[in-house]
Amino acid sequence: MKLFDAAWAPSPRRVRVYLREKGLDIDRTVVDLRSGEHLQSDYLKINPRGQIPALLLDDGAVIDDSVAICRYFEWQHPDPPLFGRDAREAGLVEAWLRRIEGDCYAAAVSAFRNGNKAFVDRALPGEWPPIAQISALADRGRLMWTAFADILERHLQGHPYVAGDGFSFADIAAIVAIDFGIAIKLADPRDRPAIARWHGELSARPSMSA
């Protein structure tokens, strides 16, 4: 088994934080995003999507998505549970996870890929036909980003963690998306008190330096 990893980018960070929380150490190869190694033929033979992370299993199958890689490990190493401890939590973790992906992380990616000269005709991450940038989509991304921060703030005023009482993968997804947004200079949501409290507590976990 081998994990294809990359520096800086949010999706591989989700997996590294998750593995650290689980105490798992997996054989890794680091792919260089800056030189475009993820879009060159050696890597595309492994993962035709041209995205990082990817997990190559011993039977040759490839799991080509960060959350899917974590769910693979969750099945094999259920403790501590990070995708919910019962049906109710499993539902709430997944609902928040999908909302973070669609409303928060997608907002940051929209702003980043459509408003950055490095991504002309590569407005979607990974291997696609040429996809033109849409500057209005960068604006929409910033609007979604702020709207989501307001929603998360109200939610965290009544809950210690994103999916409720316990730390879960929804927290990992949320903080990785938020740290990515801050890194690319979107409005810093930590000017909101509940997000500041939650972000500070989470950032103190050793896994977050992964």
Next chain:
Amino acid sequence: MKLFDAAWAPSPRRVRVYLREKGLDIDRTVVDLRSGEHLQSDYLKINPRGQIPALLLDDGAVIDDSVAICRYFEWQHPDPPLFGRDAREAGLVEAWLRRIEGDCYAAAVSAFRNGNKAFVDRALPGEWPPIAQISALADRGRLMWTAFADILERHLQGHPYVAGDGFSFADIAAIVAIDFGIAIKLADPRDRPAIARWHGELSARPSMSA
């Protein structure tokens, strides 16, 4: 427990098909999307996101996402497993599910909401600040739609189902997204032979009329 359901729209259909596959019959209330009942205060008190489906639990918690609702039931009714039978399948189902959501279903929603006069300033589904339509995003949606269909076709040439050997929730997500795209007049991907074979077999399942 009560499920808030709606006619025609793809996300509630995912849940209905899933429940039929599991043989589960859940108390339902149908919300009328055409008259905008999902964006009126009675429903927003239950689900502030203004989206359908939502599952109201007996303790008052609300699971406000279609896939999350199915994962809730999967925990309580694991047989037949629809999110994978082992770690490998759990990973592959989730990877395809997230790819279908981000590359196929999102493409159809982009084309639909940004290219339809009914959604002026409501270019994102559910309760948001005013979000302007972006006509170039409708074009991007159509491009993504066709690129994904080509990828799915190559994949289904070597696999009976989306996530591999067995029917799973990834098939439900894919056929619901594809039927939605066909309904809104995107290019019909069933002109590709492997997609036509898979779509025909799936459509014959009794659950698909749900």
